Amino acid sequence: MAEKPKEYWRWDEYNWRNPDIDWRKAKIITAGVDVGSVSSQAVIMADGELYAFANMRTGSDSPNSAINAMNWALEGTGMALSDINFTVGTGYGRVNVPFANKAVTEIACHARGANYMYGSTVRTVLDMGGQDCKAIRIDEKGKVVSFLMNDKCAAGTGRGMEVFANLLAVPIVEVGEMSLQVEEEPAPVSSTCVVFAKTEATGLLRDGWPKEKVLAAYCSAMAHRVISLLERNGVEKDFAITGGIGKNVGVVSRIEKELGLTALKPRYDTQIAGALGGALFAKALVEKGTKK
Amino acid sequence: MISVGVDVGNKFTKAVVLKDGQVISKSIVLSGFDQKQSANEAYDQAIKEAGISKNDVNYVLATGAGKKEVDFANDVVSEVGAGARGAVYFFPSGRTIIDVGAEDGRASKCDQNGKIVDFAVNEKCAAGAGSFSESMARALEVPLEEIGPLALQSNNVIYMNAQCTVFAESEVVSLIHAKTSKADISKAVHDAIAARIISMARRVGVEKDLVMIGGVGNNVGFLKALGDGLEIEVLVPDKPEYVCAIGAALIAAERN
Numbered sequence: 001m002a003e004k005p006k007e008y009w010r011w012d013e014y015n016w017r018n019p020d021i022d023w024r025k026a027k028i029i030t031a032g033v034d035v036g037s038v039s040s041q042a043v044i045m046a047d048g049e050l051y052a053f054a055n056m057r058t059g060s061d062s063p064n065s066a067i068n069a070m071n072w073a074l075e076g077t078g079m080a081l082s083d084i085n086f087t088v089g090t091g092y093g094r095v096n097v098p099f100a101n102k103a104v105t106e107i108a109c110h111a112r113g114a115n116y117m118y119g120s121t122v123r124t125v126l127d128m129g130g131q132d133c134k135a136i137r138i139d140e141k142g143k144v145v146s147f148l149m150n151d152k153c154a155a156g157t158g159r160g161m162e163v164f165a166n167l168l169a170v171p172i173v174e175v176g177e178m179s180l181q182v183e184e185e186p187a188p189v190s191s192t193c194v195v196f197a198k199t200e201a202t203g204l205l206r207d208g209w210p211k212e213k214v215l216a217a218y219c220s221a222m223a224h225r226v227i228s229l230l231e232r233n234g235v236e237k238d239f240a241i242t243g244g245i246g247k248n249v250g251v252v253s254r255i256e257k258e259l260g261l262t263a264l265k266p267r268y269d270t271q272i273a274g275a276l277g278g279a280l281f282a283k284a285l286v287e288k289g290t291k292k
Numbered sequence: 293m294i295s296v297g298v299d300v301g302n303k304f305t306k307a308v309v310l311k312d313g314q315v316i317s318k319s320i321v322l323s324g325f326d327q328k329q330s331a332n333e334a335y336d337q338a339i340k341e342a343g344i345s346k347n348d349v350n351y352v353l354a355t356g357a358g359k360k361e362v363d364f365a366n367d368v369v370s371e372v373g374a375g376a377r378g379a380v381y382f383f384p385s386g387r388t389i390i391d392v393g394a395e396d397g398r399a400s401k402c403d404q405n406g407k408i409v410d411f412a413v414n415e416k417c418a419a420g421a422g423s424f425s426e427s428m429a430r431a432l433e434v435p436l437e438e439i440g441p442l443a444l445q446s447n448n449v450i451y452m453n454a455q456c457t458v459f460a461e462s463e464v465v466s467l468i469h470a471k472t473s474k475a476d477i478s479k480a481v482h483d484a485i486a487a488r489i490i491s492m493a494r495r496v497g498v499e500k501d502l503v504m505i506g507g508v509g510n511n512v513g514f515l516k517a518l519g520d521g522l523e524i525e526v527l528v529p530d531k532p533e534y535v536c537a538i539g540a541a542l543i544a545a546e547r548n
Binding site: 037060131152153154159160163191192193194195196199202203206207 | 302325395416417418423427455456457458459462466469
């Protein structure tokens with residue numbers, strides 16, 4: 001029988017809950033659901049404090065992905081969907097969140113979420129998502145000042161990294177660490193296009209390069225690519241990276257090195273920034289509504 | 293007078309032997325990872341097929357992405373230069389030359405002698421090159437040579453959102469899941485590649501006649517999309533993948 005091909009792009013889907021918070025005592029419960037092109041997150045906040053979240057892969061159907069993520073975040077909390085006062089949908093599938101009260105763009109949500117996750121000193125947010133990459137400048141309140149986005153090309157996105165994880169048969173969560181196990185930093189992969197970079201990498205492997213070195217060359221190419229986006233939008237301290245690639249030390253450390261700036265250490269999963277921002281927007285909207 | 297043109301492409305390496313302006317032999321081999329070796333293989337094959345010896349060759353010109361790897365060539369010539377020269381050899385009325393290979397695309401404007409007036413190139417992005425249709429054929433689980441004819445079975449217009457080949461692959465999978473017919477998807481794929489080439493061609497200006505060369509010239513689905521998109525007749529020489537090598541050999545004959 002044929003063996004099922006390994007899925008090296010797979011990462012652990014999980015949910016999380018803060019055991020110290022009793023949501024029943026909270027006045028306002030809000031949620032943010034970020035349906036991205038690759039992953040979906042649901043975040044629940046109790047009075048503006050992170051209470052629970054779930055992080056999972058987006059399925060082929062956006063509404064289902066939103067519902068699944070939300071149900072998973074609710075799991076074990078004793079909370080029902082109807083207990084949530086307001087839900088904001090965000091991400092590329094934001095209009096497909098059936099239970100959302102409002103949709104907000106992921107740029108605004110990431111900015112807001114980063115402000116919560118990293119504190120009010122953050123001025124530059126780099127969101128490295130599954131199928132896009134955004135450089136966002138924000139103010140002390142987490143409001144967007146300016147942004148630039150690449151959503152046309154897989155270079156510099158999580159999908160690009162998945163292609164490499166599959167090519168080299170390295171689980172995606174190990175790519176970053178592995179890419180740092182080189183004695184000398186190789187020249188970055190020269191092809192911009194992921195399709196061509198793959199061919200280039202195959203050639204490097206044939207030349208006898210170990211996987212570590214090929215990954216180092218690709219992480220470095222990816223860092224280089226997103227830095228040009230960052231610099232066009234302007235870079236100001238403090239700097240933070242959100243999205244899935246924010247967990248890849250191979251890319252993060254190379255961005256830091258080339259930029260000459262250290263990224264703030266995240267308090268939470270970097271992938272939830274968008275949903276978190278959505279939940280914060282939801283809270284602000286509820287407060288605005290009750291003041292009337 | 294014997295001249296040789298060697299075109300080291302990203303996917304295939306072609307060699308053509310020309311005797312007094314006539315093609316007497318041609319060969320094609322996979323470029324692989326060692327372009328030096330594939331250039332030599334293609335050269336050896338073409339020489340053998342022509343029934344001559346290397347000493348009989350007066351001049352060798354190399355072209356293509358790996359042209360600098362051809363250590364036996366007397367000189368190199370640009371792909372646009374060789375392509376236009378070859379295209380005009382087949383169709384003297386050709387003024388706009390579209391050359392789409394495995395990993396690149398070119399649009400050029402030339403005069404009646406095949407001299408380049410203006411050109412645009414994409415070799416950075418797989419969308420708009422042959423590898424795009426290769427990837428989509430894989431996603432569709434259709435053999436590469438069937439994806440073009442398959443597109444001709446559809447008259448429906450579906451726009452693909454993705455530009456990037458990597459993203460387009462996922463989009464094709466979504467379309468399959470949404471029960472879109474393979475013929476419709478195939479047409480959408482070719483419309484997408486053609487759209488990229490058309491915008492490049494419009495940047496240099498499209499003038500009659502239009503000649504299509506390069507390996508993608510064998511893809512009827514692409515040719516239809518290109519012709520419909522530009523509302524122009526697309527002229528294609530027989531075996532368009534050899535045209536750059538033939539062009540190089542023609543220029544080589546003059547250099548001697």
